[in-house]
Amino acid sequence: MDFKRFRLIYKLITKNKKLSEKRHPMFERNRFMKIFSYGMIAFMACYLIFFGLMFANLFADGSKEACDMLNQGIIIFLILDFFIRFGMQETPAQEVKPYKVMPIPINTLMHIFLIKRGWNWYNVFFMFFFIPFGIISIATTPYFGVSGLIGYILGVWLLFILNAYWYLLWRTSVNHHFVYILAPIIIYIALIFFGMFTGDWLFDGSMKFMRGFIEWNPLCFLTVIAAIVILYVVNLWLQKKLIYFEIAKVEKVKKVKSQEMSFLNRYGVIGEYLKLEIKSIVRNNVVRKIFISGVIITLIFCAVTAFTPAYDSGFMRVFICIYCFAVYGIMTLTNVMGVEGNYIDGLMSRKESVLSLLKAKYYFYCFMLLIPTLFMIAPVATGKYTVYELLGCLFFTPGCIFPFLFILAIFNNTTMNLTQKIQQRTTNSKAQFFVSLGAMLIPMVVMYVLVMLMGSIWGGVVMMVLGLTGVALHHVWLKAIYKQFMIRRYENMSSFRATRNA
């Protein structure tokens, strides 16, 4: 294929890719989310600039050059970059699918997708860190100067491209066999372990190697370029080998055991919806992952609170207590109705089924509070919190925080893709953003003020009373939410349908 045609196809594919990103249903339907995403990228860029400047100043007074100090740990940036890429990028073998039947040679397509992987804005994102860092610690020094900075930035960029191809190789292998998921973990742990216990060869070596870029040592550049070429060729070979595997890939259909859960039968229709909630967690990747992360986060915070002095005083103490109880609810209820969006028509064609569903969800989340209650026994036993505070949070969460989160059932209208392997962000509205923020901050302020004014015992008692009132009135506020949901039902149903297979 001549270069002109190659360029034409490259341009067309780039255009299609840009359109697919631009027309992603999540953004197309929600201007706020679009602006929010751009805002987050800008924020991250500012954050990196800040850290770049901070590190340059921090290392300025050391025994070594600031850039040498940082370059010792360049591997950490590469590891970080590797894991951030996780879940964000498809493999070329997957991307090539729609073009497979077109009159374009597979080889050309593979080259295009691989080149695009190297020539990608993401590979320069970390420059928001390295450029300000380099300006202060390299360009302004008399012996390196601007040419040193350019060499350094070029070298770092090459390393990130190398990382992109290494990530791609791993990602493709994982698609082929799950066991490859261990490869980067083993390699990175081994590297750091040997680096630390065998005379710092890794850190000194990376420092010297990076110094090579600053001094425009051709050997350093050639080494990285050679590594990129090797990984490119290996990727090309592997992608071509796996393309038919990817195209013909059929998910293995697992046989599932029918779960009766007869102990829930006594609760009638609510019991049926409770079963549905449990099966949704067990059988859907995304929901299961949120559940597991929620439990792990709760466990970590409880352990840190119980056994370290990290969160012993002030606002952080209150924050952790509330957080442990509310985190699972916040993680899941911010997307309440997202799972049900998949079968909303079925629900809506049955009388008051959404009301029963909301009730079942409420009881389920109340039951789930037993987990933080159990975990929080340790901090209570070590005297970090009083029993009253624990009970206060235990009742305040379902009585005052959950009603706040359940309001989102009225506004949420994006269907959650249940079969995807990696959770995509479904925070898609102003309502979700502000309600989840409020659900976290307001209870913290309430608890902080109550404990400060009345002490931990009476503060806890007042929280308990407030919470129990909310729990006692749950039929009333759930019914009110259901009524509001019914008022917005057409708008929500239409959006659920539109995002069902997005």
Added chain:
Amino acid sequence: MKTCQVSVQLETLKKVFGENVALDIDTFTINSGDVLGLVGNNGAGKTTLFRLILDLLKPNTGHVTIKTEDAEYITSNCEDWKTFTGAHIDSGFLIDYLTPDEYFSFIGKVNNISKEEIDEQLKRYEDFMNGEVCGQNKLIRNLSAGNQQKVGIIAALLNQPSLLILDEPFNFLDPSSQLAMKYLLEDYNKQTGATILVSSHNLTHTLDICTRVALLEHGRIIKDYNKEDSDMIAEIEQYFEGNVHHEAIAKEA
């Protein structure tokens, strides 16, 4: 096992998507016991009409009234009519992370049907399921499109509805299942007297089972046939052939 008498009245029903008028019906009555077939090309408004009847879409004007012997329900104002209505439109009706057995059990329980009764009901559909739906220990999402369709149709029938609405029920089904489906609907109507609304692109099956056929074009009912009308089949076939003919002329031009 007669069900209650249900008729459906559409009044000044209009649905517009952007600038496209998806449905515009002045008045139309579906009588109790009718097996109404909706036919029309893509975009004629069949699914939109079903969604409007089921209150899954908000009409721009007008409303749908469901009448029984004892009461009248405007579908957008209350939910009582849902207790005697069964419907399947698409996969948005299926809880796909359940097995078919679990799903039927769920539908049964929320409709206050005992387990024995569900088992009894499912026995009636054994031929239709052809041993590929129940007892397979597969999640609904892992079934073939045809078997998913069967799950949806059976679920719609489980509470023995007086009003049954099925959108494209013959889609994805193999020829044997299509025939089984046809007999199943005919029997159900005969035994229960239920009002059945079916849309389909399969003219043969639709004309076979329906006592009445409404022809939709660009959201309007342009013709309403009774089975007794001797020229029904010829006219409908002529309509669709004419469309193909017009398209061919347009292409040539």
